[in-house]
Amino acid sequence: MKKQTLSVLFCLMAVFAIVSCNKNNSTTESKPQEVSDATLAQIKAYGFSTSDVHATDGGVIVEGDIFLSHDQLSQKVSGPTLQVANTEQYRTTNLVTGLPRTITVLVTGLGSAFIAGTDTAIARYNALGLRIKFQRITSGTPTITIQGFNQGPSGGYITLGSSGFPTSGGAPYNLIQMNTNAAAYGSNPNVLYVGSVIQHEIGHCIGMRHTDYMNRAYSCGGTATNEGSAGVGAIQIPGTPSAADPNSWMLACSNGGNRTFNANDIIALKYLYN
Template identity: 55%
Template sequence: MKITIKQAAGLTLMVAILSGVVYSCKRDNNQDLVQQEQKTVSDEAKKQIASLGYNTDNIRNVEGGYVVEGDIFLTHESLNYKPNSPVLRIANDEQYRTNCLITPLPKTITVSISGLPSGYTTATDIAIARYNALGLRLKFTRVASGGQIKIQYASLGAGILGQSAGFPNCSTGNPPSPIKLNSDANALGSNPNQNYLATVIAHEIGHTIGFRHTDYFNRAYSCGSGGNEGSAGVGAVHIPGTPTGGDPNSWMLACIPNGVNRPFNANDIIALRYLYQ
């Protein structure tokens, strides 16, 4: 969503063409705001970000680090990380995962939500139900507080829906936290479309369990602009059995239009079951 799922990544780090507003994991439609924020990013930081394999267009300077590629959060410390694999450039729209996944299996991950309107809790339950309906060895359950994945309110600025914390921890096999959602954003608000918000949340959960963007190699596929997000030290491993052609309805595309519901399609289900069944 160009405000779709604007979220993502700590150091275990690592991700429509519309005539109207498109919302990308963390792309801001307000160009003046983007330009203003870019001015605060030093040339040295841009070089470090580029060295990790990330595109340096529209970098956002946020508390504790930077947001790049629309939905990837990089801490200041992570800029010193030296990837040991080259940037991948695969010109196929398939499903991709990071090098590290949730382990061991079976596992149930708890999810809590706080500081957001009640409709966000309902949407979280819908997102959780989408995963649990697949009969995976990885399951989710919502708890009142203290979840392994905490979904919480954050004021992220105009046009930004949310920000995920990244990808699975390679050492522990646990998901990162929190997922931040911006109920101030016009596309969400206090009473958003439930299925649309569930899609946003499911996408962000997808990152926390190891999924890269389906179109990570070319964000222009779903966003209308943007390039290769790179391996960025966390990998972009093709998931066998997923398509080599365009997949315009995947829940893990970098961008989706405002208000669109994207439950898991057939290829998404293949990918989820390959990793976690």
């Protein structure tokens, strides 16, 4: 997820906060890296838009908050696209399997606001009574790790966080990264805002695309950008609306505050995981 530093737009994913624990901000800041023409060609071949791509350690971030490793980009992946409307809930071809199952989450190297935000996001998912549950752990080997990185603004934007999509084997994506740079979240992040961002990132980890993936301008403003099928699929979820849905938790850009599931989001999640 990204924040546009020249306006009040917050690209949903990264939304959030670096923990109130700014003690961890002593980590070395990495400088923005150039994205080569060869990498842009791989991104295009993979099915993602090459607009607003940002390099990071080990790969690139596209769509504002989706991390793609260099290894992923070197592979050929395909998936079906069912395009019904511009603002419905969409899932990837791969979903989490082996239900019912509990996904464990470990927050590492981040402070109290991130921990509380994670608990908030987990409580919101678990309250839906899905066959997929979440549990925060403090030790051991987690299913999903939430950790920090430190990268300043570049080109008028700052990446706030990133995650990815489920594997072909039915496992959720295993990493959510949140930007600890002071320009991303400030010194006193709001826990509900943090929880909303983590909630969004978890959505990607279990197979949710952006609700407005075909037209990011719907929630982000600016030029209309279609994120494409991206080799991971963009399959419309039955029962979700064909009209505009301005409050979805999976919109590409945040409203800058506390955003949780709306009625259509719940329909989508229950269709997939009940």
